[in-house]
Amino acid sequence: MNMVLTWAVSFALIGFALGMACAVIRLLRGPAAHDRILALDALYVNGMLLILTLGIRFGSRVYFDIALLMALFGFVGSAAMAKFLLRGEVIEP
């Protein structure tokens, strides 16, 4: 019965990898700069999901810390790039 979990993990990994591929295509094709930033945002969220699923697969808690760090730095990066598009500089005096 525990084969179910193995197959579910494989299915989820394939789903997240396809999602990352969609985001990369949008990142390369995107007509405007904010499309590309949105694609980067989706890319890091999908990567974080991939890391969490790998943590389930290998039964290790280290992957959780990596996912937490990815969430933190991904948000900082996306917010900084959106702020740059909005104002032309990230940290205003």
Place this chain on the structure above:
Amino acid sequence: MMMSEYPLWASLPASVLLIAGGVLALIGSAGLLRLPNFYARMHGPTMGNTLGLGCVLLASMLVASAQGERLVFQELLIAVFVVLTSPITALLLMQAALYRDRMERRTASTE
């Protein structure tokens, strides 16, 4: 640590949640690829990916609890963080897109 040691009460809901999470994240990212303009594309990742993230975090909590034989809820940290920050990113991006579209239209109309 092999995966065949988890009890049934943890592995079965975790499998269902993982499949749901994979499908939701894929739908969100496909929406990013297929929807026609930016304001429509905004919806795909923000909703699909956040729902998928919730499912995967629940599955991870279940498996970690079954593995350590105690309650593990550090995943709530990621959940709270993402729920707090993903609307901020979406709002900033939407403001930037509105501003840039407006500027573009203004420069087009003066020429």
